Amino acid sequence: MATYIKSVRQYSRKLPPDTIDFLRWLTVVYAKVKKTVYERYGGIGSLGKLKPGYTVLNEMRASGMRQELGMPVVYYELAVLDALTVIKGRWGILRDTLKRLAAFHEGFTKEDKTYIYTILKWSSVYAAILKREDYEEPDMVKDLPVDKHRLNNWLRRQTRKRLGKIQVMREAGFKISPKAGYSYKNGVMRIAGRQPRKRVEIPMRDGRQFSRQLHVEVKEDYIVLTAPVTKESSLPEGWANEIYVHIGDVDALTLSNGHVYGEGLNKLTDAETERLNAKNRLRSQYRAAGREALEKGNPDKAAVISCHNLGTMKYQRQKERNRAKTTSFVNAALNRMLAEEKPCRIVITHPVKMGKGGKIAKSAKRKLTRSFRGFIRERLREKCEERSIELVRIPSKGTGLTCSVCGEMGKTAVGNRFKCPHCGYDAAASLNGARNIEKKYRLEHGSIVGS
Ligand SMILES: [Zn+2]
Secondary structure (H helix, E strand, O other), X not given: OEEEEEEEEEEEXXXXXXXXXXXXXXXXXXXXXXXXXXXXXXXXXXXXXXXXXXXXXHHHHHOOHHHHHOOOHHHHHHHHHHHHHHHHHHHHHHXXXXXXXXXXXXXXXXXXXXXXXXXXXXXXXXXXXXXXXXXXXXXXXXXXXXXXHHHHHHHHHHHHHHOOOOOOOOOOOEEEOEOOOEEEEOOXXXXXXXXXXXXXXXXXXXXXXXXXXXXXXXXXXXXXXXXXXXXXXXXXXXXXXXXXXXXXXXXXXXXXXXXXXXXXXXXXXXXXXXXXXXXXXXXXXXXXXXXXXXXXXXXXXXXXXXXXXXXXXXXXXXXXXXXXXXXXXXHHHHHHHHHHHOEEEEEXXXXXXXXXXXXXXXXXXXXXXOOOHHHHHHHHHHXXXXXXOEEEEEOOOOOOOEOOOOOOEOEEEHHHEEEOOOOOOEEEHHHHHHHHHHHHHHHHHOOOOOO
């Protein structure tokens, strides 16, 4: 039987103000430590230090930052290791990117590519090349007929270009580890406090107990724990269908067989976009009024304006409530689709990348943050994993504007219709998309399962 890891959440009861203050403070100093580690060890110069990580931990121990912050050892060291994991993850992504770039580089020979792949595999050699230090060549590349000087320069240039800065999410929470970080006594969770051997009680709303590293998020007067739990999964009996799904903003899920789940998702999200835009317009007017009052030497009036109209608590709460409404809509749509279609395999496309270089207009960005396609994909992936359903992603190329009937190029018209000028096919753009996914997949993989 297959297993998968699921994140489960646990909520605390309402916590006393001093406990919440302590937890908020932890969140802040934890983020500070992570940020410092990113700054000190996120660059090219530290690549050789990242594995196994003791060097960084020792240097951070000796730096005096922990004492300065008055932070308990458990939290401090976890923050350091947490940040290191992020840095290593980013190097991993960078290496994959460089491998892909090399693979598609038209000016590279087969040997050039072998050289690049090998160097990327040898951390210490790669690090030495980046820092222009001496190194011993791996045997595999010693006799390769390549211009090593040129390829090393390419590696250095691409690395410099792509090794961006890591953004520290503001107050994203912190981690705690079992035993030293948290334990249970009489069924009540207790976490390490500011003083040694003095634990802080965190009563939870249910009796589940964990023994793994947990993530802690501090809310207004309670906390949310996230724990990874290993579960078993198997395909429900009798589920043997193959479905082709278009994921969209208008209708969440459109299948090539014509079934639609999550119809009218856009009505929910558009209303929210509209509401937020109106709200933001109003807020900027208030902000301007506040600035004017300040300039005219009326700080009291400015304070009143900002206090009554620019508070973020209510705004955030409303935003979260609306998000929750949309996420449960999407969840229900996915559950209905699975229950009715009983698939053993689902074919979708890879997500379409948005703009190159990450420069997007502000209004587009605001809209994008509310596009739920990424969320739908993520939930679909989880649900497939839970049920051992195979999820196949194919490139989206040729699934958008191509006519699924005649194969010629068509266009999208008002109301998200697809119209083909060659054969006259007229359908919802999402349905045309789903049919193209089916056609494309079948072309490469032959017939449907079981037949
Ligand atoms: Zn056509």
